[in-house]
């Protein structure tokens with residue numbers, strides 16, 4: 001397997017390189033970061049007629065957005081019943097709705113601007129990894145029933161009719177999820193921003209913000225509004241906030257092309273986006289060129305720093321081959337890994353800077369829909385649109401499961417692993 005982001009090398013969409021900022025300029029709105037959050041923020045501002053500059057450390061889509069698996073699901077990282085326990089019913093439902101709004105926003109952009117990003121309607125098929133996990137699918141089915149959401153519980157025998165798998169004892173199928181090439185989406189958004197007059201500077205890492213001035217190595221920008229949508233924030237940038245965010249690492253691999261018949265045998269009725277019930281789950285779906293993308297991680301590597309070994313994803317590929325015998329002889333050609341930023345409670349940080357209200361943050365967005373939504377959200381505040389109040393869930397000063405003093409002893413890696421386990425087992 002070759003270590004390359006297949007979405008990047010196969011993308012049909014190209015965008016011009018935007019050279020670094022090498023002068024001192026002023027603007028009305030500065031967006032920092034060219035992932036889903038930053039690109040959406042910039043588009044909302046540009047559409048409102050604002051003068052916008054976007055600064056990106058590497059290239060647009062070069063962070064986790066362009067490296068992701070392109071799974072668009074309205075499912076939140078946390079179930080409604082988990083959220084209800086913390087926030088009460090009304091607030092929990094509002095919070096759970098956000099990724100759905102994020103998916104709708106991305107779909108709206110694709111349709112409105114005809115973005116070429118291999119959009120595929122792919123219903124979700126959540127698979128019970130073993131018999132004892134069936135209860136989770138049944139609980140989810142109960143909630144869906146209560147909420148009047150569509151779903152189908154599918155037993156082992158009937159699973160074979162929609163997707164021939166072995167040893168998955170139960171499946172929960174529901175609509176509302178999609179697949180895209182996330183790298184192409186970023187390139188399309190970047191092209192759109194350029195068309196709308198947004199000035200983009202790539203290879204332009206912001207090292208420091210002093211008042212309303214953002215400094216890169218070769219230049220600086222004074223902006224009336226600054227929207228910070230970056231990842232892996234360094235302590236020099238903002239020590240306090242950088243401590244509130246860590247990453248989870250995930251691995252992806254893409255297969256060689258399959259024949260049309262092979263794909264039809266795998267998905268006799270419709271393409272599906274499958275994942276299983278383990279904490280660190282395996283997921284796979286078809287992508288362009290009749291290939292299959294698979295993703296997963298390991299408990300240790302999820303919280304470790306960047307690790308390029310293919311071992312983890314090979315483990316998942318072998319397991320997939322055992323469970324989906326039609327893939328037994330299929331080779332996987334490309335693999336890559338990426339680090340996605342998250343907070344301890346898996347809700348993003350969306351807030352104003354505590355010392356300067358003209359600076360806003362959209363950080364640690366767990367998932368493409370969350371990132372699109374949060375970028376758009378902070379931009380809507382600038383253009384004076386009414387927005388829902390998210391402060392309770394996303395404010396900078398909120399308390400986390402592992403208190404500050406303990407975090408200093410445990411270190412970031414253990415703190416975040418413990419916090420996420422706590423979120424997972426809250427029910």
Ligand SMILES: Cc1cc2nc3c(=O)[nH]c(=O)nc-3n(C[C@H](O)[C@H](O)[C@H](O)COP(=O)(O)OP(=O)(O)OC[C@H]3O[C@@H](n4cnc5c(N)ncnc54)[C@H](O)[C@@H]3O)c2cc1C
Pocket residue numbers: 032033034035036037038055056057058059060061062063064065066067068069070071072073204205206207229230231232233237249250251252336337338339340341362363364365366367368369371
């Ligand atoms: C391997 C992998 C698979 C994933 N799969 C999925 C999936 O299938 N579905 C899903 O919903 N989510 C998925 N995710 C998560 C998703 O990718 C992220 O949650 C989302 O992309 C976050 O978007 P963002 O805009 O907040 O951050 P990013 O996309 O990381 O964008 C931040 C940008 O800021 C830039 N930047 C950083 N510092 C600076 C600075 N100082 N100055 C200027 N620019 C800076 C970076 O270069 C980067 O481009 C996956 C993540 C990974 C790593």
